[in-house]
Structures are given as C-alpha cells and as structure tokens.
Amino acid sequence: MASSKKRIKKAPKTGLIKLCMEKRMPLTQKRKLIISIIEKSSGHVDFEGIYREAKKLDPSIGIATVYRTLKLMREFQVVDHHSFGQEHKHFESPIKSHHDHLVCNECGNIIEFLDPTLEKLKLKIANSHQFRMQSHKLEIFGLCKTCFKKI
Amino acid sequence: MASSKKRIKKAPKTGLIKLCMEKRMPLTQKRKLIISIIEKSSGHVDFEGIYREAKKLDPSIGIATVYRTLKLMREFQVVDHHSFGQEHKHFESPIKSHHDHLVCNECGNIIEFLDPTLEKLKLKIANSHQFRMQSHKLEIFGLCKTCFKKI
C-alpha cells in the first residue's frame, strides 16, 4: 500500500496543469503526466507520440487512460487539437478553381469564397519563412447568416 | 447477357468525365455514375451522400465500388477532397495564442506563424458574407527550407 496519490487538489505546478485546476478538471498523477508531455512537446504531438512518451515514463499506464485524458482535456477546453489529415471528406470537382470555405457550425452548410488579397498574402507568408508553398487551405468556422438570425 | 458496357473509351461527356479521360483514368458505367454524382452536387458531397445517391440510381452498386472509385479519382487527381473534421490530431497547449501552420509535406515538420494582416483579413471576409466567425484555421502545405534544399 504505497502512498501514490490519485487525486491531487493543490500544487501550483506548470502553466497547463494550473489551467486544468482553474477549470476544475480533476487531476491525477497519470493525468498530470500526460498533461506535462503535451506541454513539454513545445510544438505539436499526436496521440502516438503522447502514448509512447507516457509509456516510457510510466509503463503501467494504459492506452485507455491516455485517450480518456485527452478527451477530458478537450471537454474542459484545456487543449487545442489541430488536424492535418482528413476525416469527414467532402469531394468536389477540381474543375472549379481554388477557393476557401466558410463552414457553418450550426447547419453544416459550406460557403465557398475566393479572395485575391488572401491568396497573395498566403504566398507572401510562405515566402517569408522560406517555405515552398504547394497547397493551402483556409477554413473559417462560425454561424452563417441564417443560423445567426435564428439564435 | 445484356450489353452493359464496362469499359468506355469514348463519349465526350461532361467536364469531369472528360477530365478523367484526359488523365487516362479507366472508366466504367459505375464509375461514370459516381463521377456524375460528384459533379452534379454543385457544392460538396461526402461519402454517405455519394453512396446513397448511387444506390438510388443503380441499386446493384456495391459500397466497395464507391470507395474504390473515390480512391482512384484521388490517385488520378480528378477530385479534390476537403476535410472539415479531424483525423490526425495534434495536441497543443491553448496557453499559446492563436497561430496558423506551415506543414512540410516531406518531413512533416510544422512551423507556426501569426500574421496580423491575415487575421484582419479573415474577419473581413467573414463579415462580407454576413458570416459570424467563431474560429478559423489556415494551413499552408509544401516544403520547408531544409527539405526544399534536399530535393
């Protein structure tokens, strides 16, 4: 019967853990471990990376705990997650010229637009980072005219 | 033994089918059906929508054929597919302020950037469509400095 605490209530710890406490997300040693991994990975980590690192630091940790903690963190809005892959794919003819999208969070409707200033700016930004642009994608999420009126 | 042709070589058909022929993608009746569904859906369709419509127009069509055709079309670059969901999630601390991403297609590295002009422009575009912006995401894909030099 060691004294491994599962529910921690204090400890002013690092920024992200502090944020979790402020948002009243219940913390445990395992959760703190996962949180610190996300925080330490100064840029971006995917599930695989988090799980591998967590397993290394605490081999007893289960895959479900990592998934659960990430889900919990999303619910408490203490992580952002970006997706660079594809999930809910929409197909369209490439005969149409390039355009970007306004996606309504309420009705799911998609409005296409093309803004020449924006296109130029994208290229300018890439160039300023000595980055060779091949493709690009901008999505603006929010409420369309109709849904905004309803709410 | 009806005369349902499976491999079509001519017929100057619609724009998207023409594009397929130009790119030498082998066409069949079933494939043409799927292609026409994508083309007709003037905006965006997801798999579910394509399959439902295809099944309605030709109940004998199998789910595998729809998946196969879409995959083939991607390989022949005759469709664009956008994803508004999330697949390969990257997690990061929200303590960091908003920023966009340059994603290297070669090494997978991600460069963060923030451009005030861009941020203003996003809002301006949303407003011009009477769209209430809640969040937004810009990703520029291409080659980072290092990978560009290598190639």
Place this chain on the structure above:
DNA sequence: GTGATAGTGATAATGAGTATCGCTATATGA
C-alpha cells in the same frame, strides 16, 4: 469463340477510438 485481364459485390479484415467491467485508490464520516 477463347483466354487474359480489369471491374465488381459480398464480405472478411483492419485499425483508431470508445465503452465496459472488475479492481484499486482515495476521501469522508463514524
């Protein structure tokens, strides 16, 4: 026609993510 080959539908397999279950650790109260 005859074989060779590509396309097809049904279905098995895969894999990421989630739900379930029995067990453990913690907190609270007597």
Place this chain on the structure above:
DNA sequence: TCATATAGCGATACTCATTATCACTATCAC
C-alpha cells in the same frame, strides 16, 4: 482506524469507417 462510496484505472471487448480479399463477370485482343 475502519467502512463505505466513488473516481480512476488497465485490459479488453466492441464499434464503425475504410480497405483487402475472393470468386465471379464483362470486356478486349486475337
């Protein structure tokens, strides 16, 4: 200090979208 309630845990069963497999069919070149 012990008892009980409850949250968290790991293992694993399960789900569901997508892909691979397989036996069969249609088409093409001859």
